[in-house]
Amino acid sequence: MERSWFHKERFPLFLVLGLLLQGRGGTFIINCSGFGQHGMYPTVLDSVFERKAFRPVTNFSIPTLVNISFTMSAILDVDEQLQLLSSFLWLEMVWDNPFTRWNPEECEGITKISVATKNLWLPDIFIVEFMNVDKTPKGLTAYVSNEGRIRYKKPMKMTSICNLDILYFPFDQQNCTLTFSSFLYTVENMLLGTEKEVWEIADTSRDIVQTHGDWELLGINKATPKMSLGTSLYDQIMFYVAIRRKPRLYIINLLVPSGFLVAIDALSFYLPAESGNRAPFKITLLLGYNVFLLMMNDLLPTNGTPLISVYFALCLSLMVVSLLETIFITYLLHLATTQPPPMPWWLRSLLLYCTSPMKCCPTALQKRNKPLGLPPAHLPGVKEPVELVGKMPGPREAELNVRPGSTRDKQEDETQKQHLVAPWVQFSHMMDTLLFCLYLLFMTTSVVTVIVLWNT
Ligand SMILES: *[C@@H]1O[C@H](CO)[C@@H](O)[C@H](O)[C@H]1NC(C)=O
Ligand SMILES: *[C@@H]1O[C@H](CO)[C@@H](O)[C@H](O)[C@H]1NC(C)=O
Numbered sequence: 001m002e003r004s005w006f007h008k009e010r011f012p013l014f015l016v017l018g019l020l021l022q023g024r025g026g027t028f029i030i031n032c033s034g035f036g037q038h039g040m041y042p043t044v045l046d047s048v049f050e051r052k053a054f055r056p057v058t059n060f061s062i063p064t065l066v067n068i069s070f071t072m073s074a075i076l077d078v079d080e081q082l083q084l085l086s087s088f089l090w091l092e093m094v095w096d097n098p099f100t101r102w103n104p105e106e107c108e109g110i111t112k113i114s115v116a117t118k119n120l121w122l123p124d125i126f127i128v129e130f131m132n133v134d135k136t137p138k139g140l141t142a143y144v145s146n147e148g149r150i151r152y153k154k155p156m157k158m159t160s161i162c163n164l165d166i167l168y169f170p171f172d173q174q175n176c177t178l179t180f181s182s183f184l185y186t187v188e189n190m191l192l193g194t195e196k197e198v199w200e201i202a203d204t205s206r207d208i209v210q211t212h213g214d215w216e217l218l219g220i221n222k223a224t225p226k227m228s229l230g231t232s233l234y235d236q237i238m239f240y241v242a243i244r245r246k247p248r249l250y251i252i253n254l255l256v257p258s259g260f261l262v263a264i265d266a267l268s269f270y271l272p273a274e275s276g277n278r279a280p281f282k283i284t285l286l287l288g289y290n291v292f293l294l295m296m297n298d299l300l301p302t303n304g305t306p307l308i309s310v311y312f313a314l315c316l317s318l319m320v321v322s323l324l325e326t327i328f329i330t331y332l333l334h335l336a337t338t339q340p341p342p343m344p345w346w347l348r349s350l351l352l353y354c355t356s357p358m359k360c361c362p363t364a365l366q367k368r369n370k371p372l373g374l375p376p377a378h379l380p381g382v383k384e385p386v387e388l389v390g391k392m393p394g395p396r397e398a399e400l401n402v403r404p405g406s407t408r409d410k411q412e413d414e415t416q417k418q419h420l421v422a423p424w425v426q427f428s429h430m431m432d433t434l435l436f437c438l439y440l441l442f443m444t445t446s447v448v449t450v451i452v453l454w455n456t
């Protein structure tokens, strides 16, 4: 009952309202006889177009409410050095123009028409972080509905400044702000709002984002603090766009190879120290790592010190340290086998204590777990004793060349020397094992620390 009454009465009511408004000095309702079968009559909206220089309100103390939303259609680039985020936005603005109202029943049911924006008043919304000239294409149109609501969309390639924190590169998240505000109008004249909820904006953006490049959109947040400049107060809407880097490329190209190199470096401790292969091998690894770093330098952000640089420096220093250790052990072995000084008693007892079977690195020790005073000929690869053994004259040779007495003297000399050499060789191996344990410990703690830092 009531509804039908409403339907019947709406048209006259509308007219009465229109006449009332007209009576207050202005054509608020467009005369629809221009919306004929031959398309739009050219002058039908002239009354609106002529007012485009002014904010479309009937009472200037009423602020214009502009609803803003956007869809992020692409994240093009994030420039860490210049701290810029390049993205592509479809910006949508909705506001009311009380002068573009018509009755669709009069107007062949037309509820919205598109109008070239150059004929309309447009709100001067800008993005505070915008760091580029606005290259909005010319000749856009807006939808005008019969209730006077104007819906204007424009594409924008946006380069916005963004405070980028690359500490956690390549596992970093960035939080970029887009602040929409009016350039001219203060809160008395313009208020900003949002039609959609932020999660809707985030969802549509996530569906639409074109590039499957380096970044993914995590979410969007909103805040609406007013901005005061001098005595004027401006309304503004801040959108916080959270994006996350896809780390796969960097894991495959940076972390895995350097992890492998360090692992090989650690494994190379199992090359026998006496063979003399260890140091060249480590030098080769170090060179390889340097080449790798040079090649991968392009992938790293150029400013700041991300954690990954610390990680690389750590890997490099681990390699250098292990090379130094090898040099030290080689030197120790050389010293032990050529001119062994008598071993101090405390070192000897320490050695005895340490070789007892309850120590830190059992596997490494087992390898070298030989009792003190074993004839050095059994030590693998120890050059000098082996040479000495090789030089030991056979019985026939001895008979031929030297007197038996001196041979025995020499033999005793050798045994004496070998008794000196053996503990030192053992000590070298002990040192090697100990330093290897320290190296492993340091490596694990630092790698774990870096990983933990990355995860927070
Ligand atoms: C609309 O304009 C036509 C002439 O163009 C006129 O006859 C008609 O009365 C007008 N209607 C209104 C509601 O002003
Ligand atoms: C405009 O609106 C204000 C408050 O909304 C009101 O006080 C004032 O009388 C209005 N002016 C006119 C001309 O209607």
Ligand SMILES: *[C@@H]1O[C@H](CO)[C@@H](O)[C@H](O)[C@H]1NC(C)=O
Pocket: 065, 066, 067, 094, 095, 096, 193, 194, 195, 196
């Ligand atoms: C703006 O959005 C709010 C809902 O958030 C709505 O009530 C209001 O009518 C809209 N205004 C315009 C001009 O679109």
Ligand SMILES: *[C@@H]1O[C@H](CO)[C@@H](O)[C@H](O)[C@H]1NC(C)=O
Pocket: 175, 219, 221, 240, 242
């Ligand atoms: C982004 O930063 C703002 C404050 O600067 C904060 O309110 C907001 O929650 C942050 N957003 C995310 C997703 O971290």
